[in-house]
Amino acid sequence: MTETISDPIDTKQGLVTKQSLLDAAEALIAERGVAGASLRAITTRAGTNLAAANYHFGSKQALARAVIARHLQPINSERLRLLDEAEAASGDAGPSLETLVGIFVGPVVRFGRELPDGGRHFAQICGRAMTQPDPMLRESLLGELAEAIRRFRAAFSRALPELSPEELLWRIQFMVGTMAHTIAGSQMIEAVHGDELDTRDLDSLVDRLVRFLCGGLSAPMEVSQS
Amino acid sequence: MTETISDPIDTKQGLVTKQSLLDAAEALIAERGVAGASLRAITTRAGTNLAAANYHFGSKQALARAVIARHLQPINSERLRLLDEAEAASGDAGPSLETLVGIFVGPVVRFGRELPDGGRHFAQICGRAMTQPDPMLRESLLGELAEAIRRFRAAFSRALPELSPEELLWRIQFMVGTMAHTIAGSQMIEAVHGDELDTRDLDSLVDRLVRFLCGGLSAPMEVSQS
DNA sequence: GCTTGAATCAAACGTTCGTTTGAATTGTAC
C-alpha cells in the first residue's frame, strides 16, 4: 500500500526520510494535484512526522519543486546528450526530422519506465505543471525546459528550412503541447475511450507520437487539394 | 479592475448576482485554479455577499461546474451543427480532413472571441480541466465532449480510411491534446518565447493549428526516406 | 398596507491547512 524502505544501508539517517517524502509527494501530487496533496497526507504516507517535510525541504512548495527537479534534470540532460550525438553523426545536413522528434519525445517516456510506478506519476505532474496556475512551479519546470527548447529550435530550423521562424516556433509549441497532454492525460484517455486504447504500451505510443508529430511539423503551408 | 453591471434591465434581482458570480469565478479560476480561487475572493470580486455563492449554486464545486458548462455547451452544439452541415453538403465521400479539423478547432476559438475577455479565461479553464485531478470537474467536461468525439471519430474515419481504428483514436487524442494545451497555455507560451509569438491573433493561430493537425492526422504509417 | 417568498447580509461555525516550537531521541566522534 505504501512505500517500503528496502535498503538496509541507511548510512545517513536523513536520506531515507527525504526519499520517502519525495516518493509520497510524487504519488499524492499526481493523484490530487499540488493543492490537494496536504503535507499531512504526504508525511503520513511517507511514514514520517509531519514536521519532517518542513525540516528537510523548508516548505511545501520547495518539496513540490524537488519532486519535479528530481527526474526532469536527468531527462533533459539525456535529451541534450542525444542531440549532441545526433548532430555530430549527421554532418552538415543536420539530423533528420524523425531523429529530432524521437530524441525530444523518447527520453521523457523511456526515463519514465525506469521509475517504480512506470513513470506515470512523474509524467502526469510534468504535463500538468506546464499549464498550472502556480507561477513558481510553472517556472521551475520551464526553467529546466527552456534551454532544451532553444537548442531544438535551431536543430528543427535546419531540418525544416521552408518554415518561417514564427511558424516553426508555433509548431514546436504544438509539439510540446501534444507531448505534455499525452503524458499527463492517461486518466482522461481511459475515461473517454474506455478499454479501446492501451495506455501502457509505451513503445508503440512513442512510435505513434513521433509519426503524428513529424506529420504536423512538416505539414505544407499551402493546403493541398486531395 | 472588477466587473461592472452594465445592463439596467435587472428584471429579476437574482440574475445579476448569479451572472456576476460566474464572471468573477471564471476569471479567478483561470488565474489561480479551482483550489486557489476561494469563495471569499470570488464573491468579493463579484461584489456580492460571501453566502451568495452557496445560496445560488449550492457549493463551490457546483459553481465551478457551472462556469464550464456555461460556454462549453454552446460550443459543442455549434461543432455538431457544423458537422451535420458539412456532411450534408459533401455527399457520400464525406467532408475533407481540412474541413473536419476546422470544424473541430474553430468554434472553441471563435466562440471565445465573443466573450468579454476574448475567451482567454474560459479557454484556459477548459484546457486545464482535461488533465485536472478533480474527478468531478474532469468528468463534467468529458461528459460534454464525449458525444462530439464519437461523432467526429466516425467522420475522421471516412476521411482517413487508411488508418486502423486504434491508430485513428490515438491521433484524435493527440489532436485534442494539442488543442487543449494551446488554448490553456498562453501563459507558458509567453514565458518561453517572450515577445516572439503573438498569442492574440486568433485567426492565424487557428490556421496554423489546422495545418499542423492535418499534417499529423494524415501522416503516413511508414516513415518516408526524404 | 399587509403578507409572502426570494434574496442579501453580517457573523459565526467547525475543519483543515502550512508552519513553528521546544523537548526528546538518535547517530557519531572523541
Added chain:
DNA sequence: GTACAATTCAAACGAACGTTTGATTCAAGC
C-alpha cells in the same frame, strides 16, 4: 561514557477555508 549536532517527535499556532445560520431587506401579489 560524554559531548555535540542532526534528526524525530508531539503539540500547538494562527490563518484561511467552505459552509451554515438567523435576522434583515427587497420586490411583488392581493
